[in-house]
Amino acid sequence: MKSKLYIAVLILSIGLTACRKEESTVFPDYDKNWLVVEDDPSDASTHARFEFFKETGIPFYINDTIGIQQRKDLFGKDYTHYEVLSMNYSLGVEQVGAPPVVRTFKYCKKADVAAALAFFKTEIIPVLPKDVHVPSILLLESFTSNAFGNYAFKAFNTVLIGEASKIPAMDAATKARFKGAVMRALITNAVLSGKYDDLLTRFYTVSRRFASTRDIYNMGTWQFSQFVTGLPTGTVASLQTLGFISSDPRNTSYTPYTTWIDVSLYLEASLANTEAQFMQLYGTYPNIMTKYGIIRQILADMNIPVQ
Structure with missing residues (x-):
């Protein structure tokens, strides 16, 4: 009889503890959507x-x-x-x-x-x-x-x-x-969500094809003489001749560290300049113009106008 009473008290104690925990920790508004703007007509x-x-x-x-x-x-x-x-x-x-x-x-x-x-x-x-x-x-x-x-x-x-x-x-x-x-x-x-992976693979390949033994991304500019091959005769390896409009923003001695930095740089340049302006800046670099054409295809598919 005592053991049954002990078990009953134990179950009741556990139940009360659980209730106290639930009362202390369950707050539905913790999951509220904060990304809203509430009105204040006085401001x-x-x-x-x-x-x-x-x-x-x-x-x-x-x-x-x-x-x-x-x-x-x-x-x-x-x-x-x-x-x-x-x-x-x-x-x-x-x-x-x-x-x-x-x-x-x-x-x-x-x-x-x-x-x-x-x-x-x-x-x-x-x-x-x-x-x-x-x-x-x-x-x-x-x-x-x-x-x-x-x-x-x-x-x-x-x-x-x-x-x-x-x-x-x-x-x-x-x-x-x-x-x-x-x-x-x-x-x-x-x-970069995946929809344009085929086009972006072509975009990356424009530059990657000039380095067969290691990735062209995150490459020091002093390493071009060691790893870069396949440029037309007489063309000096540089960021622009390899199809990069800029070095990585975090280190001017390197190509873009990642493909998505390269894409970001092209998106900004494509949207900040008219086609004529872009041509004036980079028209003498065939690989840049090829990658620019791919970015314009993506922007056109998104219905984002580029002048």
Whole structure:
């Protein structure tokens, strides 16, 4: 009889403990969608961002802390949770060398929001494919990165956009470069998602065919004399003759560390320049022009106009 009573008490104790744990740890709103903009009619910039969110589904932020929530830990102790946008670069692809990072950033002023939203409404949204998902935009006065300059940086759940206060005064050439960088950051995931693998394999092969014993990517420029073969007689091996419009942004002595950096560089250059401008810059390099043609095929399939 005593053993039965002991078992009953034990079961009741376990049940009460389980209930206490459930009460302390189950909070349905922990899974809330933070990537939204809530209206505040008394604040002009917030209201403008809310209207933009309603029209496009893209939340615009001017602070990387986008929410605050009171929570309880596993022991039932209250604490404050701050939901912060992640600035870690994330493409879900191979990383070689130091990953792209944001080194510094500075918040913009509320007064800068209107011009930035106007730029997106007239220059970006009309040419952005409907199936390209943009989790959020973080508008900044400035930022620095080790790989993608200071205009646009693709992070994990946001895209950083810099130079906020300078947008209204940008001349046509600067605005074109700015737009090219923004579009590159917004569409890179879609370009590398797998749909265009056949075209991109052709793109990579244009340069890779000149190095048969090791990969042409992540190759030091001083190694060209050792590993590069197959260039036309009299052609000196260089980044441009091998089909690269630039070295890796993180190290000017190397070819792009990875294929996706190469693609990113071409996307930005293709979207920042007209065809005539691109020809003027690189028209004397046949391998660059071949790769440019492939990138234009991809952009055309995405219905992204290139002048």
